Amino acid sequence: MRIVDAVVTPIAFPDPPLLNSAGVHEPWALRTIVELSCGDGLIGLGETYGDAPHLELVRKAAVALAGADPFDLTAIRRTVTVAVAGQDAADRHGLTGLPDTVAKVFAPFEVACLDLQARSIGRPVYALLGGRCRDSVAFSAYLFYKWAGHPSAPPDAFGPALDPDGIVAQARMLVDRYGFRSIKLKGGVFEPGAEVEAIQALRTAFPEHPLRLDPNCAWSVATSHSVAASTAGLLEYLEDPTPGIEGMAEVAREAAMPLATNMCVVRFADIRPAFTQGAVGVVLADHHYWGGLRASADLARICDTWGVGVSMHSNSHLGISLAAMVQLGAALPNLTYAADTHTPWQDGLDVVTAPLPIVDGAVAVPDGPGLGVELDRDTLARLHENYLRCGVRVRDDTAYMRTFDPAFRKLRPRW
Numbered sequence: 001m002r003i004v005d006a007v008v009t010p011i012a013f014p015d016p017p018l019l020n021s022a023g024v025h026e027p028w029a030l031r032t033i034v035e036l037s038c039g040d041g042l043i044g045l046g047e048t049y050g051d052a053p054h055l056e057l058v059r060k061a062a063v064a065l066a067g068a069d070p071f072d073l074t075a076i077r078r079t080v081t082v083a084v085a086g087q088d089a090a091d092r093h094g095l096t097g098l099p100d101t102v103a104k105v106f107a108p109f110e111v112a113c114l115d116l117q118a119r120s121i122g123r124p125v126y127a128l129l130g131g132r133c134r135d136s137v138a139f140s141a142y143l144f145y146k147w148a149g150h151p152s153a154p155p156d157a158f159g160p161a162l163d164p165d166g167i168v169a170q171a172r173m174l175v176d177r178y179g180f181r182s183i184k185l186k187g188g189v190f191e192p193g194a195e196v197e198a199i200q201a202l203r204t205a206f207p208e209h210p211l212r213l214d215p216n217c218a219w220s221v222a223t224s225h226s227v228a229a230s231t232a233g234l235l236e237y238l239e240d241p242t243p244g245i246e247g248m249a250e251v252a253r254e255a256a257m258p259l260a261t262n263m264c265v266v267r268f269a270d271i272r273p274a275f276t277q278g279a280v281g282v283v284l285a286d287h288h289y290w291g292g293l294r295a296s297a298d299l300a301r302i303c304d305t306w307g308v309g310v311s312m313h314s315n316s317h318l319g320i321s322l323a324a325m326v327q328l329g330a331a332l333p334n335l336t337y338a339a340d341t342h343t344p345w346q347d348g349l350d351v352v353t354a355p356l357p358i359v360d361g362a363v364a365v366p367d368g369p370g371l372g373v374e375l376d377r378d379t380l381a382r383l384h385e386n387y388l389r390c391g392v393r394v395r396d397d398t399a400y401m402r403t404f405d406p407a408f409r410k411l412r413p414r415w
């Protein structure tokens, strides 16, 4: 098998005004869809970020992959490394430098190659990751403070959520629709006491659901200590309360609950300092920046060796990413927590013909060949038209927030 065609399509889809410590989601979320074809009717799919500097590198890598063997991921990674060398696509996660850039650019091609490999033998992707450990992969309800709608548009269907009652109503809507069995609140938006009240209200409304709070490093070490003390017994984990491995380690020494992260352990080089200092009890894997599904499985194995739990991180995404997360989640023996997903916020819109449904808070692992999803070409074309027209080229929650509140700044920590 040889790759004869690598098609890279940037897309944009509507996104509600979800608030976080950096600002607010813009009306359009960007993604890039990768299709690898071997000329025999088989197509492998991948999905990644849509920010312009990243897209440019994905395009360069795609050109360089013509003629590559989709089974030779070592050679494909080498080709990607050469194609992106010297061109840093630094991003808002602080991912920067060649190893981080290679991991992010290689990831959608690795997923697409695994999709191709699996399709060519009529087996699901999880079979290439060591086999299936579970029949379904659990996801959590991912709550956000949000405005009623984007200020330039009418209110959206989700409604506002700006206080504990609004957060509980949002949780109720997501739990009723999808059956989620655990709940994560994106914090770092209001002063910490208000967010603790929201957690207390969630605990009263959902006595059995494990709860998580993630302020994306909006708090100092001292504030984190105090929030950890007032949420002891309420949270299954507290995610990224404060910036940096050292700060997290200080908080972890006193916190009753494990600390989780997708911000201070984001590459293999972070593991030793974070784990030796006891900074985190849970790592949120994300194949989009850890370098694909196999690299994420390696991460999970290292976590297991250290007695660190594994969950999964998400950014606004569509159904190819969800399918990749499900295939990975199926194969990870130690996926001990429900994974994050932004899927409900896309309100049914997808780039695949039959999106994997979330039922009873979980996605049943598909047994069909490859990732288990097919591209919806009409929707792909429509979302690409959105991309051409929408004018957004890099996700910038802070700049968008500043159009409404010019004094707003991204402060980490803020409180």
Ligand SMILES: O=C([O-])C(=O)C[C@H](O)[C@@H](O)C(=O)[O-]
Pocket: 018, 019, 020, 186, 214, 216, 262, 313, 314, 315, 316, 340
């Ligand atoms: O767990 C996290 O930190 C995230 O999911 C990061 C995302 O960017 C989230 O904050 C968002 O969508 O605003």
Ligand SMILES: [Mg+2]
Pocket: 214, 216, 239, 240, 261, 262, 263, 313
């Ligand atoms: Mg997080």
